[in-house]
Structure formats: C-alpha cells, structure tokens
Amino acid sequence: MSPMAESATAAPPAPLLEMTGIDKSFPGVRALAGVDLVLHPGEVLAVVGENGAGKSTLMKILGGAYLPDSGRISLNGKETRILNPVDARRGGVAVIYQEFNLIPRMTVRENIFLGRERTRLGFFDRRSETDEVKRIFERIGVRLDPEAECGDLSVAQQQTVEIAKALSLDARIIVMDEPTAALTDQEVERLFEIIRDLKSNRIGVIYISHRLDEVFRIADTIMVLRDGQLVGARPVSQFNRQSVIEMMVGRRIENEFPKREAETGGERLVIRNLTRGTSVGGVSFSVRAGEILGLTGLVGSGRTELARLIFGADAADSGSISLDGRELRIRSPKDAISCGICLLTEDRKTQGLVLDHSVRDNFGLPNLSGFSTWGFVREREESEALAGFVEKLRIKIPHHEEVARNLSGGNQQKVVLAKWLQRDCKVIIFDEPTRGIDVGAKYEIYTLMNRLAEDGKCIIMISSELPEALGMSDRILVMRGGRIAGEIADVPCATQEQVMHMAVG
Amino acid sequence: MAGNRGRMGAAGRRFIADYGMIFVLLLLCVYYSVATLNVQYPTGSEAARQVVAECRERLPSGDAALIVAHHGQDASDFAREAEAGLKAAGVEVAGVVLGDPSALRLELERLGAAGRAPKAILATREAAEWRLIRNIGEILPASSGVSVFCPESHRWPDFLKRNNLLAVADRIVVIAIVAIGMTMVIITAGIDLSVGSLIAFSAVMATRLIRDAAGAANASAAGMVLCCLAAIVACGIVGVFSGLMVTLFSVPPFIATLAMMLVASGTAYTLAAGQSIYEVPASIDRLGRGTSLFGLPNTLILMAVxxxxxxxxxxxxxxxxxxxxxxxxxxxxxxxxxxxxxxxLFVYAVCGALAGLGGVVQTSQLQSGAPTYGLMYELYVIAAVVVGGTSLSGGQGKILGTLIGAFIIAVIQNGMNLTGVESYTQNIILGLVILAAVLLDKLKQRGWRLRGGESG
Known part of the structure; x- marks a missing residue:
C-alpha cells in the first residue's frame, strides 16, 4: 500500500458514497468497466467524458434505473444494493435528469410532493406542504410561488423546483446531468449559488457537464471517464482545461477549432425581409458560397425561428428567399429540401430522428426519392450509401438496423448529418450542432463543416456558445428580439464581450 | 464470421419480434387438432367410389351385390354413384335399399326367396353401423356368407378437415381485409373506428344501387361491378374525410372516426330503410362463394393478393x-x-376503401345487403391488428403480423365452436386471449422479465 493511500484511509470523514468496480454491459457494448467513484459530504464532483464514455450509465446505476453487472455501492460507509429508483431515493440519492420529471399542469408544490402528498384526517394538508416548500426555497435562496404552474416556469426555475424536490426528499447526494445546458449565463450564476449553498449543507453534488469552464469554476474534484473506464479523479487544482480534454479524448488536441482556408465566392442565399409574427421581424441577410455564417444571440432571440422559416418548417408572413439568383417558393420542409436547403435541428431526439426506427430508416428518410424506382426502394444502394457515411463520419454502430435511440448523442448527430449529406444540399443550416456532444466528436463535426464550406456550400451555424461561434464563423450575425441586432464581419478580431453587447443591446 | 453470425442472430431476433405470434397460432392449431381428433370416413360419392373399388378387388366375379344406404342426400349420392360404379365394373346389382334396417330386412328376405341372395353388401358408414348388418349372420342365417363393404374410417381432427379450414378462412376474410387498412392507420399512430359502419354502408349502398339503378335481380355483371366499385369509392371518400379532419383540424383520430362511424351507420340504415336488400342477382355470390385456382375460394385469393x-x-x-x-x-x-x-390522408382513404371492399365481400357472401352488417367489426379488426403485434402508439407493426392476428382470432372462435363452448363463454375467452397475446408481446419486448419497464 502506498503512503498516499494510507493517509487517505486515515482521513476521518466517511465518504457519502463509494462505488467500486462497477461493471455494466449492454448487448455489444461494455458501457462501464470497473469504475470507482468516491463522493464526500460537501464535495462537488464533476464527472466529465465524451458522450458514450459511461457517465449517464454510471448515474443511472446510482439512481436505480439500471442494475450493475458487478461492483459494490456503499452509502455512508454501509454497503447498499440499489435495485430500483425507490431504493435510491431511500438511500438519499436524487438524480436530476436533463429532461425534467415535472408535470407541467401541476403547481410547484404539487410537483414537489407528487406521490407522497401530505394528508391530515384524510384530506390534503396543503398548508403543511406550502410551509415545507417555502422553508426549502428559503434555504437555497430562491423566490418562487409554490402555487405557480410548472409549465409556466422558465427552464432555470423548473430546475430549482427539481432541486427543491430533491431536498424535500432529504437527499444527501444530488446528481445533476448537464444542468446548465438550457440556462442563460445569469441563470447559471444563480445555479452555482444554489450549489454552493448545498455544499455548505454538507450535501454531495455530482455534476455532469460538457462545459469545462463551468466545471473548473464549481467543482472540487474532476473525474474523467473514457470508453467506460476511469481515466483519473483528482482535485481540480491538479488539472487545467487542456489536460482534461486530453484525458477525455485520449490524445493531444492542438486546437479546438480546425483551421480553414477561407475562400468565399459570390452571394448564393439571399434572404429579404423575412417576417413571422413577433418572433422574426424583417430579417435580411445573405450567405456567400463557401461561407460559414454564425448566427448567435440569447435564447429566444429568434435564431431557431428564423432557421425554421428558411426551411419551411413554419410559414412566413412575408419576405423572400432566393438561391443562386432564383427566387424560391418554400411552403414546407419538402419544398426546401427539393430546393437544396436542409436543417439540422437543435433537438435531435424529437425533431431530427425517429428514435425507435433503425439508423438505415432514418438515413433513408429524406433520400428515398433518390433511392427508389417506381416507388420501390433500392435497399442495397441505400445500405451502400450509408456504409460510406458510417466510414467517412466514423459513426459507431453495430449494424445498420440498430435503433437510433441506442446511439450516443454524437453518433445520433452524425446519423442526422449523414442523411443530409447524402442529399448534397446547397444550404446547410446547423442549429446548435454540437450541443450535448463530446469534444472529440465536436472536432470531427467542425472539420466536416469546413469541408462542406470548401465545397462552396452555404453554411449557417446557430450557436449559443460564443467560443464556437467565434472560432468557426467567417461572419457573425447577432439576433435580438427577432431582428438582426448587429453583424461582425471581422471575426478574428472580435471578442465575446463585443458579441454579448450586441445580443443584450 | 462473427459479424455474419451476429447479423443472422439479429435477423432471427427481428423475425421473432415481428412475427412471434405465429408460434401462438401454430400452438392453437396443434391444440385444436388434438382436441378435435375424431373418427373420419368418406361420405357420398367419394365413399361410393372407395367401396366399389374395394368390392371389385375382393368380390369374385359373377356374384351380385346389394347397395344399402340410410336416408339423406349423402346417402342417395352414395347409392347412385355405387350403382353406376358397379355396373361399369360389370358387377350385378341385386338391388338398392334406401331407408332403414327394416327395409333392408324385407329386401334380403325377398331376394333370398327369389334365390338371388347377394354375396356382398355395399353400405354407407351409417348403414354399416346398423345392428342388422353388423350381426347379419346371427339375425339372418340365410345371409351368413355375405361380405359387407363399407367406407374405411381413419382418425383425423375435425379442425383440420378441408371444409373446416375453408370455413375458418371464410369467417375471417372480411375482418382480415379491413385489418390491412387498419394496420396502416394504426402504424401512423391513428385509429379508425368507422370501419364496421362502413362495411354496412358499403353493403347497403352497393345493393341499393344494384336494385335501383342496375336492374335489380336482372342486373348485368358489369352493372354489379360498377355498383360495388361505387360503394368502395364512397367508403374511400369517407376515409379521406376522416383524414382531412385529422390533418387539417388536428381532430383526434378517435373522435373523427367515431363521428364517421355514427354518420356511416345512420346513412346505411336510412338508405336501406332499416331493411335488408335482397333484390340482387344470385350470381353476386361469385366473389363470396365462388372458387377458382385449385378450388380455393375467391375471397381467400382476394385476401392473399x-x-x-x-x-x-x-x-x-x-x-x-x-x-x-x-x-x-x-x-x-x-x-x-x-x-x-x-x-x-392516404392511410385513412385505404382503410375506408378496404372497409368498403369488406362490405362488398359480405354482400356477396350473403347475397344481400343490410345495415346490420359489420356490427362490432371495428373491434375485431383492431384486435386482429393488436394481436398481430402492431403498437397502438405508432411507428411499429407488420402487415403479415395482422394476418396472423386475424387467424388467431378465427382459429380460437372456430375451435371453440368445434369443441362445443357456449357462445357467451366464447366472448369471455376471446377477450382474455386478446389480452394475453398483447401481454405476451410486451413481455417479449422487455426480455421476459416480469418486473421492468416503469417501476414504482
């Protein structure tokens, strides 16, 4: 035994949670191989790793959603078997998933006490519930009406409701899966304050995030997973951004954003006065051949809405779209696709893929006209085309019939990409192309965007991540309140502050 | 190699996932085959041919034979065919007895008195069971040397008899045809409750058109076909209407088609004035009762196509x-x-049109149209689709699975009839079987774990 380990065992506080040698396999994949995890009271442990590294699986085991194949779990030094979510809850574990488990048409209080309503003499004891909710909100410094309907709350507010629910369950361990994915910067600050409060209450927080700058700000310990194995777990002081990325990817990354020789040609896509209700108002701009146009702004500034108008997913009230000098009549996505415009939606799971169908079916969907004669699909040709993309984009799937739901976020995004690349579109709109995708896959997607631009295509990239927008775009448009608030032509000299200034107004 | 085996395994798993219900169907068939195992023997002219052939082989030439048959159509067929067969073979026919044992006794005594006692008796199976024939030597010592030929029996399940299997197919054909459209609708995460009423609507519309516009009982074949097509198209249009409600106004399919179910049924009763319409040419049964290729019923061929x-x-x-x-x-x-x-729109149109076709088939089978046709059929159709493994939440399901589902229902109904289960009890059992089939499917999806899916 090394002296380090001895001193560790001598440390007095028993860990809140100790997972040792956790193994978990799914058909064809070893999701976790002998992973250890230690969490102390009042510690924020950040678990980082690429998509598919096993973070979610590990947390699902902790939350009782999956059973491990082998390994031990100890809570407060006592070995415990977590067979289902109820066991996890009894053990003081609360998992806040990316998709919240709140019922929109119920109030904050009702959601917090869902399934364990307090009663007195057989009647709901609303007052006692309200008092409890208020006490918890006070404890974490939140001002929210317990009688507000959850559906009316912002994402950040819903998140605090989830946290309050965890606390009302006496959770000692709170797992947060990508908690800041849909939050504004200000809301992130509020969340961090809450997390610090939790720390001072000796609650252990497991924080899963792709956003490394946040991890460095809030975490005490960083644990890196790669391909289902623990690469390392150390105090945050022993890491820097570069070293974490290298551990996640398993190789050195020179540059987060690949370089490209910018050679933009003439204007191809010209948008004039595009308007829809209050969400998009009189937007005009153009995209050149071989240009990557960054489109940024705060959430709700109308970026996604604009993209949907160009793609025909929503109907525009007025305005015109022309491509290569020809005015287009776009009334549905089908029209846009046949004109050579495609949209990679922000939300892959609900809009990009038919999750329960195979990769091949998803890949073929927009391409069937090209793969069929007299309406009959030439399946071999379709499979061969898909095989080409699987290799080119390095999509990790066991076979073409694999159900899309079983793929990691990065692989799902690659499948969506493949289906549009097959169509050879002239205009490709990426809406948050790297959201929820790991560093390695991000780099691959950036490289691909560059290659598409080099082929003379028009690329519109919507991004909330300013480093990404600045790193990838040739030109950036900033939206605010459904209008273009400003344009940054000289991207290499621009700063994040400059962009934010335009976005906020 | 390993990849290849993996793919094969995956293909096998997919087959079982898609068509696993076929094992349930086979199991049911095996069960009812065993349960209805029975002594079988040929009847009518087929029996006669068998008996004559045996008689020619074993009866010394020059001997006379007596033909004995009980009452009924089969029996007289037997007698006629046997007499013709014996004459053709050059065997002398001493006489033909149609009736009961006393008639046979009289005939034997008469022949004996005339010195023309037969050396052989050709009997139908029923007649061969008579005590007089079984113990002929004891009862009529004069005829003790006579040999008795009767159709040979063998053991075979009632269920697997050709006529019974055809009856199973005949019963299910309308449901199975309509279920094709329903499968497509359910795969788009919709539902169509109007199909039962559309069957009635189509039947009434087709027969009324034939009666009023094509010359009633003297209608030409082309006229009948046109009238039936019109009914089918009308049902397709009703389907399109439901589809428009669903797509343009986002009316839930359940409600849109529930409304059309009432509308179609009411229209059918109005068109028919609440009566059955019989004024159609008898030849309308060509589709519903006729046979073609290898004697297969036309309906079965239509369904298969x-x-x-x-x-x-x-x-x-x-x-x-x-x-x-x-x-x-x-x-x-x-x-x-x-x-x-x-x-x-397309799937609702197809579903409506197939319901219309179902109505036409029913009309052809029953040679009339009535607004009571198709009652509760929407539920049988949905049951067939669901038992066939199609998920009501959409996106999953197989057409051939539905065919299996339809046959599972038909086989259970037929089997219960054969084994003498009372009809009220039949409904109870059928309901439970549908539930069991879907439970089985769910269990299979989650890998045969009893607990799983959502917990808590």
Whole structure:
C-alpha cells in the first residue's frame, strides 16, 4: 500500500458514497468497466467524458434505473444494493435528469410532493406542504410561488423546483446531468449559488457537464471517464482545461477549432425581409458560397425561428428567399429540401430522428426519392450509401438496423448529418450542432463543416456558445428580439464581450 | 464470421419480434387438432367410389351385390354413384335399399326367396353401423356368407378437415381485409373506428344501387361491378374525410372516426330503410362463394393478393417507409421532407376503401345487403391488428403480423365452436386471449422479465 493511500484511509470523514468496480454491459457494448467513484459530504464532483464514455450509465446505476453487472455501492460507509429508483431515493440519492420529471399542469408544490402528498384526517394538508416548500426555497435562496404552474416556469426555475424536490426528499447526494445546458449565463450564476449553498449543507453534488469552464469554476474534484473506464479523479487544482480534454479524448488536441482556408465566392442565399409574427421581424441577410455564417444571440432571440422559416418548417408572413439568383417558393420542409436547403435541428431526439426506427430508416428518410424506382426502394444502394457515411463520419454502430435511440448523442448527430449529406444540399443550416456532444466528436463535426464550406456550400451555424461561434464563423450575425441586432464581419478580431453587447443591446 | 453470425442472430431476433405470434397460432392449431381428433370416413360419392373399388378387388366375379344406404342426400349420392360404379365394373346389382334396417330386412328376405341372395353388401358408414348388418349372420342365417363393404374410417381432427379450414378462412376474410387498412392507420399512430359502419354502408349502398339503378335481380355483371366499385369509392371518400379532419383540424383520430362511424351507420340504415336488400342477382355470390385456382375460394385469393400487395408496399416502397416514419415521429418525418399530411390522408382513404371492399365481400357472401352488417367489426379488426403485434402508439407493426392476428382470432372462435363452448363463454375467452397475446408481446419486448419497464 502506498503512503498516499494510507493517509487517505486515515482521513476521518466517511465518504457519502463509494462505488467500486462497477461493471455494466449492454448487448455489444461494455458501457462501464470497473469504475470507482468516491463522493464526500460537501464535495462537488464533476464527472466529465465524451458522450458514450459511461457517465449517464454510471448515474443511472446510482439512481436505480439500471442494475450493475458487478461492483459494490456503499452509502455512508454501509454497503447498499440499489435495485430500483425507490431504493435510491431511500438511500438519499436524487438524480436530476436533463429532461425534467415535472408535470407541467401541476403547481410547484404539487410537483414537489407528487406521490407522497401530505394528508391530515384524510384530506390534503396543503398548508403543511406550502410551509415545507417555502422553508426549502428559503434555504437555497430562491423566490418562487409554490402555487405557480410548472409549465409556466422558465427552464432555470423548473430546475430549482427539481432541486427543491430533491431536498424535500432529504437527499444527501444530488446528481445533476448537464444542468446548465438550457440556462442563460445569469441563470447559471444563480445555479452555482444554489450549489454552493448545498455544499455548505454538507450535501454531495455530482455534476455532469460538457462545459469545462463551468466545471473548473464549481467543482472540487474532476473525474474523467473514457470508453467506460476511469481515466483519473483528482482535485481540480491538479488539472487545467487542456489536460482534461486530453484525458477525455485520449490524445493531444492542438486546437479546438480546425483551421480553414477561407475562400468565399459570390452571394448564393439571399434572404429579404423575412417576417413571422413577433418572433422574426424583417430579417435580411445573405450567405456567400463557401461561407460559414454564425448566427448567435440569447435564447429566444429568434435564431431557431428564423432557421425554421428558411426551411419551411413554419410559414412566413412575408419576405423572400432566393438561391443562386432564383427566387424560391418554400411552403414546407419538402419544398426546401427539393430546393437544396436542409436543417439540422437543435433537438435531435424529437425533431431530427425517429428514435425507435433503425439508423438505415432514418438515413433513408429524406433520400428515398433518390433511392427508389417506381416507388420501390433500392435497399442495397441505400445500405451502400450509408456504409460510406458510417466510414467517412466514423459513426459507431453495430449494424445498420440498430435503433437510433441506442446511439450516443454524437453518433445520433452524425446519423442526422449523414442523411443530409447524402442529399448534397446547397444550404446547410446547423442549429446548435454540437450541443450535448463530446469534444472529440465536436472536432470531427467542425472539420466536416469546413469541408462542406470548401465545397462552396452555404453554411449557417446557430450557436449559443460564443467560443464556437467565434472560432468557426467567417461572419457573425447577432439576433435580438427577432431582428438582426448587429453583424461582425471581422471575426478574428472580435471578442465575446463585443458579441454579448450586441445580443443584450 | 462473427459479424455474419451476429447479423443472422439479429435477423432471427427481428423475425421473432415481428412475427412471434405465429408460434401462438401454430400452438392453437396443434391444440385444436388434438382436441378435435375424431373418427373420419368418406361420405357420398367419394365413399361410393372407395367401396366399389374395394368390392371389385375382393368380390369374385359373377356374384351380385346389394347397395344399402340410410336416408339423406349423402346417402342417395352414395347409392347412385355405387350403382353406376358397379355396373361399369360389370358387377350385378341385386338391388338398392334406401331407408332403414327394416327395409333392408324385407329386401334380403325377398331376394333370398327369389334365390338371388347377394354375396356382398355395399353400405354407407351409417348403414354399416346398423345392428342388422353388423350381426347379419346371427339375425339372418340365410345371409351368413355375405361380405359387407363399407367406407374405411381413419382418425383425423375435425379442425383440420378441408371444409373446416375453408370455413375458418371464410369467417375471417372480411375482418382480415379491413385489418390491412387498419394496420396502416394504426402504424401512423391513428385509429379508425368507422370501419364496421362502413362495411354496412358499403353493403347497403352497393345493393341499393344494384336494385335501383342496375336492374335489380336482372342486373348485368358489369352493372354489379360498377355498383360495388361505387360503394368502395364512397367508403374511400369517407376515409379521406376522416383524414382531412385529422390533418387539417388536428381532430383526434378517435373522435373523427367515431363521428364517421355514427354518420356511416345512420346513412346505411336510412338508405336501406332499416331493411335488408335482397333484390340482387344470385350470381353476386361469385366473389363470396365462388372458387377458382385449385378450388380455393375467391375471397381467400382476394385476401392473399391484398396482403401480398400491402406487405410489399409497406416493406419495400418509399410510401411504406413514410407511413412508418409518420407514426414513429411525425415532426421528425415532416422535417425530413415526408409529406405527412398526404400520408395520413392516404392511410385513412385505404382503410375506408378496404372497409368498403369488406362490405362488398359480405354482400356477396350473403347475397344481400343490410345495415346490420359489420356490427362490432371495428373491434375485431383492431384486435386482429393488436394481436398481430402492431403498437397502438405508432411507428411499429407488420402487415403479415395482422394476418396472423386475424387467424388467431378465427382459429380460437372456430375451435371453440368445434369443441362445443357456449357462445357467451366464447366472448369471455376471446377477450382474455386478446389480452394475453398483447401481454405476451410486451413481455417479449422487455426480455421476459416480469418486473421492468416503469417501476414504482
């Protein structure tokens, strides 16, 4: 035994949670191989790793959603078997998933006490519930009406409701899966304050995030997973951004954003006065051949809405779209696709893929006209085309019939990409192309965007991540309140502050 | 190599996942085959041919034979055929007895008195069971040397008799045809409750058109076909209407088609003035009762053709893929350029038209049209689709699975009839079987774990 380990065992506080040698396999994949995890009271442990590294699986085991194949779990030094979510809850574990488990048409209080309503003499004891909710909100410094309907709350507010629910369950361990994915910067600050409060209450927080700058700000310990194995777990002081990325990817990354020789040609896509209700108002701009146009702004500034108008997913009230000098009549996505415009939606799971169908079916969907004669699909040709993309984009799937739901976020995004690349579109709109995708896959997607631009295509990239927008775009448009608030032509000299200034107004 | 085996295994798993219910169907068939195992013997002219052949082989030439048959159509067929057969073979026919044992006794005594006692008796199975024939030597010592030929029996399940199997198919054919359309609708995550009423509507409309416009009982074949086509098209239009309600106004399919169910049924009663319409040519039964190729019923051939076409469409064409994608994730499908509205209109139109065809088939089978046809059929049709493994939440399901589902229901009903289960009890059992089939499917999906899926 090394002296380090001895001193560790001598440390007095028993860990809140100790997972040792956790193994978990799914058909064809070893999701976790002998992973250890230690969490102390009042510690924020950040678990980082690429998509598919096993973070979610590990947390699902902790939350009782999956059973491990082998390994031990100890809570407060006592070995415990977590067979289902109820066991996890009894053990003081609360998992806040990316998709919240709140019922929109119920109030904050009702959601917090869902399934364990307090009663007195057989009647709901609303007052006692309200008092409890208020006490918890006070404890974490939140001002929210317990009688507000959850559906009316912002994402950040819903998140605090989830946290309050965890606390009302006496959770000692709170797992947060990508908690800041849909939050504004200000809301992130509020969340961090809450997390610090939790720390001072000796609650252990497991924080899963792709956003490394946040991890460095809030975490005490960083644990890196790669391909289902623990690469390392150390105090945050022993890491820097570069070293974490290298551990996640398993190789050195020179540059987060690949370089490209910018050679933009003439204007191809010209948008004039595009308007829809209050969400998009009189937007005009153009995209050149071989240009990557960054489109940024705060959430709700109308970026996604604009993209949907160009793609025909929503109907525009007025305005015109022309491509290569020809005015287009776009009334549905089908029209846009046949004109050579495609949209990679922000939300892959609900809009990009038919999750329960195979990769091949998803890949073929927009391409069937090209793969069929007299309406009959030439399946071999379709499979061969898909095989080409699987290799080119390095999509990790066991076979073409694999159900899309079983793929990691990065692989799902690659499948969506493949289906549009097959169509050879002239205009490709990426809406948050790297959201929820790991560093390695991000780099691959950036490289691909560059290659598409080099082929003379028009690329519109919507991004909330300013480093990404600045790193990838040739030109950036900033939206605010459904209008273009400003344009940054000289991207290499621009700063994040400059962009934010335009976005906020 | 390993990859190859993996693919084979995956293909096998997919087959079981898609068509696992076929094992249930086979199991049911085996069960009812065993349960209805019975002594079988040929009747009528077939029996006569067998008996004559045996008689020619074993009866010394020059001997006379007596033909004995009980009452009834089969028996007289037997007698006629046997007499002709014996004459053709050069065997002398001493006489033909049609009736009961006393008649035979009189005849034997008469022949004996005339010195023309027969050396052989050719009897139907029923007649051979008579005590007089079984113990002929004791009862009539004069005829003790006579040899008795009767059809040979063998053991064979009633269930597997050709006529019974055809009856099973006949019973299910309307439900199975309509279930094709229903499968497509359910795969798009919809439902069509109007099919039962459309069967009635189509039957009434077709027969009323024939009666009023095509010359009633003297209608020409072309006239009848046109009238039936008109009824089918009308039902298709009703389907399109439901589809428009669903796509344009986002009316839930359950409600839209529930409304059409009432409308169609009411219209059928109005058109028929609440009566059955019988004024149609008898030849209208060509479709419903006629046979073609190898003596297979036309309805069965029609059903098979429709299933093949639908299966190919759903599994091999772009349209089929669109139907699945629309049900799997309507928004993702739309954003992939799938014309989801047209796809939904299409499936409701097909479902309506097939219900119309079902009504025409029913009309042809019963040679009349009545507004009471198709009652509760929507539920049997949905049951067939669900038992066949199609998920009501859309995006999943197989056309051939539905055929299996339809046959499971038909086999259970038929088997219960054969084994003498009371009809009220039959409904109870059928309901439980449908539930069991779906439970089995769910269990299989989650890998035979009893606990799983959602917990808590």
């Amino acid at each position: 429709l299933y093949v076409v639908a299966h190919v469409m759903m599994s091999r064409t772009a349209l089929g893929r669109y139907v699945y994608a629309t049900g799997g994730n309507r928004e993702a499908a739309r954003l992939s350029g799938v014309p989801v509205r047209r796809v939904i």
